[in-house]
Amino acid sequence: MKIKGFTLIELMIAIAIVGILLSLAIPTYQDYTVRAKISEAMNVASALKVMVSEYYITMAKLPDDADTAGIDTTFSSEYISAIDYLKEGDEDSKAIIKLTLSENVSQEVAGKALLLTAIPKTGSLHWLCGREQEASQAIDLKYLPSNCR
Template sequence: MQSIQMNQKQQGFTLIELMIVVAIIGILAAIAIPQYQDYIARSQMNRAYGEISALKTAAEESLMRGQEPSDLASIGYTGSSILTGSGTSGGTGTEVDFSSGDGSGTIQGQLGGDASTAISDAQIILSRTSEGTWNCAVKENGAGGWDDSFLPSGCSKS
């Protein structure tokens, strides 16, 4: 009688194969998670800049009519989940100040609320000169998570 030897196929993975897969996933996660958090911070900073920049048109219109924008509601600000406050001149958070009487002033937004911790408490300040030129400056939060890549294009760090 002949002995028949049957080859059994391997079923499942070996321990070393599983360890290699876990190591690869760990390396990818170590690279991807910080990159994703930076992406979120940059996109939120650009979103806040866009929301504040949209108020420039209404501020210009008020100034052309001879009225100084006195608060955020007067220039159409409706609130944001990543900007804080709703103050007027002298307040904190998101505010507008055109009290100089010569057309110069600022529209300022402070990040907070649902903003990433890397940019929370940073301020975006849009300044208008009496000649009508707008400038953008960003004050970082000083929390240590700030990166200059978070700056919206056209803005400088102050």
């Protein structure tokens, strides 16, 4: 007599393999969703970069504050809880757009900030993307877009 079907051991092995695959896939997917949400916040930032760049090209200097740049600091979105504009250094050394991420992105990055730094270079602005340097406020590098790492 020939028995057809799976034995209990075969089923347990299959379930164990599926469990191992899921234990690897779920954290990777969660990291991916956080990166996607941060990328969406960066899309908002691209409009802010244009505002600062246009001001710089027109006036030949960095805006002194957010109002001068045309940046609405009261703006918030699903993934951005606050926007700040800071001008640092003497004259036109650099300007920073700071995007504070909301808890809708992830609890790991909630309240932490992305920094977009404008550095004047012969008639145009060179933009750098980064994160806070203080360890408690720094976004983990694995969540940053590739051009910010």
